[in-house]
Amino acid sequence: MTIWFPMAFITFEGIDGSGKSSLLKNFDLHLKNLGFAVEMTREPGGSELGRELRTILLKNSKTPPCAEAELLLYEADRAQHVATLIKPWLEKKTWVLSDRFMDSSLAFQGAGRKIPFEKVRWLNEFATQGLLPTLTVIVDCPIEVSMARRAKRESEASTKPDRFENEVAPFHQAVRDEYLKMAKTHSRFYVLDGTKSQSTMLEDLIQECQRRKIL
Ligand SMILES: Nc1ncnc2c1ncn2[C@@H]1O[C@H](COP(=O)(O)OP(=O)(O)O)[C@@H](O)[C@H]1O
Ligand SMILES: [Mg+2]
Numbered sequence: 154m155t156i157w158f159p160m161a162f163i164t165f166e167g168i169d170g171s172g173k174s175s176l177l178k179n180f181d182l183h184l185k186n187l188g189f190a191v192e193m194t195r196e197p198g199g200s201e202l203g204r205e206l207r208t209i210l211l212k213n214s215k216t217p218p219c220a221e222a223e224l225l226l227y228e229a230d231r232a233q234h235v236a237t238l239i240k241p242w243l244e245k246k247t248w249v250l251s252d253r254f255m256d257s258s259l260a261f262q263g264a265g266r267k268i269p270f271e272k273v274r275w276l277n278e279f280a281t282q283g284l285l286p287t288l289t290v291i292v293d294c295p296i297e298v299s300m301a302r303r304a305k306r307e308s309e310a311s312t313k314p315d316r317f318e319n320e321v322a323p324f325h326q327a328v329r330d331e332y333l334k335m336a337k338t339h340s341r342f343y344v345l346d347g348t349k350s351q352s353t354m355l356e357d358l359i360q361e362c363q364r365r366k367i368l
Pocket of ligand 1: 167168169170171172173174175176302303305306347348349350351354
C-alpha cells in the first residue's frame with residue numbers, strides 16, 4: 154500500500170502590496186502546524202546568486218537595466234532558483250511556497266515593460282526547465298488599496314520603495330490587469346480577493362487546496 158501524503162509547489166503572485174507575503178507566511182505556518190515539510194522562498198533572491206541579482210534588480214539606480222536586461226536577470230535568478238533549490242526540494246517531497254515565480258515576468262516585463270509575451274514565455278520555459286506550479290494564487294486588489302498598504306508598510310518599517318514600487322499607477326494597473334487576464338487561461342490559477350482580512354484569505358486558500366485535493 155502506498156502512503157499518500159500531500160505535497161505541492163505553490164506560487165503567490167499579485168501587485169506589490171496586495172498581501173502576498175503575509176498570506177504566504179500564514180499558509181506556511183498552517184502547513185508546518187499540520188506537520189508537513191515546507192520551504193518558503195521568493196523571487197528574485199531565493200538562491201545565493203539570486204540574492205545578489207535581487208539587489209541589482211530592485212535598487213533605484215541612475216542607470217537602471219533596460220527592459221531586456223531586466224528580463225534576463227530575472228530569468229537568470231529563476232534558472233538558478235529552480236535548478237539548485239526548487240527541484241531538489243520537490244524531489245525530497247517537500248512543499249515549496251514561492252513568493253513570485255514565472256508569471257511575474259509575464260505581468261511585469263510583458264504587460265508592464267511591453268516585452269512581447271511569446272519571448273517572455275520562451276525564456277520562462279527555458280529557465281524553469283518546464284516546471285509548472287501545482288497552484289498559482291493571484292492575490293488581487295485595486296491598486297489604490299495596494300498603494301495605501303505599501304505606504305503604511307514603508308512608514309512602519311522605515312523602508313523606501315524599490316524600483317518597481319516607484320513605478321507609476323498605469324504600470325501597476327497593467328500588471329494587475331495582466332494577472333486577471335492570465336487567470337482565465339489555465340486551471341492552475343486561483344484568484345483570491347486581497348481586500349478580505351488575512352484570516353479569511355487563509356481560510357479561502359485552505360478550502361481551495363482541499364477542493365483541488367492538494368490538501
Ligand atoms: N488582507 C489584508 N488586509 C489588510 N492589510 C493587509 C492585508 N494583507 C497584508 N496587509 C498589509 O499590507 C502591507 C503589504 O502586505 P504584504 O504581505 O507585504 O504585500 P506584498 O507581499 O504583496 O507586497 C503590509 O503592511 C501588511 O501588513
Ligand atoms: Mg512581499
